[in-house]
Amino acid sequence: MTFVAVGKQEWWGYKPSKNLFVWINAKAWLSFGPVAVAIKMERITHYIQYVFIFLICFDANLWAFTPLARNIIHLEGVHNGTMILEGATYMWMPFDYMYNFKNWLLLEVFLVYLQCGAGVVIFCMDSMTFNIMFHMIGHLTILKHDIESQMWEDLPDSAVRQSLIDIHDYYVFIKSYFKTFESAYGINIGVIYLFNLMADSLIMYQLKFAEKENQMLYLLMALYFVISLVISSYAAEQIRNLSDNIFTTIYYCPWESLSVSNQKILLLILLQSQPLMDFKACGFSVGYRPMINIIKTTFSYYVMLKKTEEK
Template identity: 25%
Template sequence: MDVFDSRYMKNIRFTLRSIGAWPSHVFEDLPTTKLSAISRYGYTCLLFTFCSTGMVAQAVYLVKNKGTMPFIDLGQTYLTLLMSFAFVQRTTMPIQPSYQALIKEFVSKFHLLHHKDKTDFSAKMFSKVNRMCEIGTIVELLQFGVSASMFNIAPLALNYSRGMLSSERPMNVTFEYSVYYALPVDQNTGVWYIVICMYNAYVSYNLGCMFLCHDLQISVFVFHIWGHMNIFEHNLNYFPRPRKAVGSKSDPLRYSNEESKEVTMGLKEIIKHYIMIKDFVAKTSDVYSVTLCVYYGLHLVADCVLLLECSTLEIDALAKYGLLTLVMYQQLIQVSVVFELISSKGESLPDAVYGLPWECMDNGNRRTVLILLQIVQQSLALKACGMVSVGLQTMLAILKTSFSYFLMLKTFANN
């Protein structure tokens, strides 16, 4: 069985390939040529160029119309500009060697498929994590399809209701767009309206994929880390105790010499497993460190802007931003809860290590258990910029701050 036989891995690979974010070349033994860099990163660089150009056009539009647009209407351009900034940051990830190495290590070594045959519990945990990943994939893809569609369909419906799509358009009425740009053309003509709408739909697909599919990929990593930690804890809880001699009525107080050798090998396997988990968590944290920082920073500002847009309670605003607001908040909560799995599971590991029958071991194995106990007491949480642990506490802090900023901006808008 191959890792890519599972549907969720196929979906992740397909969606990330469509935006140039899947490092296919690390799984292929192809000769390196002068054109290798173009074939590997050409589409990624193209997306980076498109989005950077769009950011400049949005920024120019914002500067030109800042004094004439209503305060709340400015939120739309602010929102798309912030999301474009986060998109640009994520487009650089496939070029990073550490990102490519992380994907390869996960697929070739860390995925629970490679460990499911070791014990019956490992097989059960593999099946459980697979179901979690399948459900998470379905939820993310549905969110992506619905939110990206509504973001572009709402302006189209508004233009239709105003008669802008008819042969005789009303006077002094301009087209409504999902994203506005400062362009050296007349954007109120039918031809340019079609061109800009197609570009916005294309950008919406890429941006939605870059956000939700990368979040899905991180979630899959976390689910497998959580599965490995459960297997590690199970191996500790069911570590073999000293065997009874034939006919003995009481449990032996110490391992025999032969059993001590088996204990040494068992502890060695447990430590190797934990080091593998810890090493993968560290690599994941390093790769996504800046991404998580930008991601939570985006939520801090964008969630506030989305609330401000929806607070008008106008049909047009709710149609365009209502579902997007729900998706953004749901995504923040979902990702934070997933990250919390690692932190909460890591808190129970020291107790499991201390529960080992160390009192029955010889001095050498006791020292090994003591070292293991010291290692597992170190935090395994993923960190943004290597400083802030991500999880429920981070989520609550962002939600509180976003609501505070929203109330403040709403007061300014009313005045």
């Protein structure tokens, strides 16, 4: 693999080579090799998971250790009873945990357990969602490449017919997989959009007016939720654009050189590829436009909260 360079060597974890043969072969794979598309999608999903793991783990640790550090700094006031024990979350409990250290420690351990569990659930759902979306992008890219690389003028009718049947079956598989994914994970994408619509302005407000030692907590939260919004919007937009490109690619195929029976098969593929693969989450389309609207609404809410605080 080091010698023939399947795609970019960086995708496989190797350092780039200056060998001319390796460079030419890598370019050839990038231009003509569907395997390189799969490798690229796999590498992108790995990077996304690494970023999400870092943000969730680091933010969960900050939520756990920041109150502990503040209590240690103000240890004398806590002993004197002039300051309460600070925690990540304040809630009603049938026992005193604001001045009793053992009760506070018991509650904090339970809250850290809940935070870590919630973080794992959120990471698993988002990771699976984005993995499937990017692999669907890879499948559509490979299908588009297969259509563009066909040399139908130089093939007999039987070979052209088999090639068209393979393209048809592959597209039907992608479309059925897309519908299944939309029905299964549409709620998760909808929750991502709804949460960003409701919580981003509040997180920005906390970043503006919270104490300095707590700002990093909200910054990491904001990064995670905004990155999730951007990735889901980008992936949905790419799926829609690629499905439109596949329709255009089929439309401009050299159909006039095909036999009548093969032209009918090509027409069937054209009819099936005409509806765009528009991802809908909870009934609304996902993409750049709703993402931009959410960002605009977030800043509007933030300005309103800021003016209310100033008054």
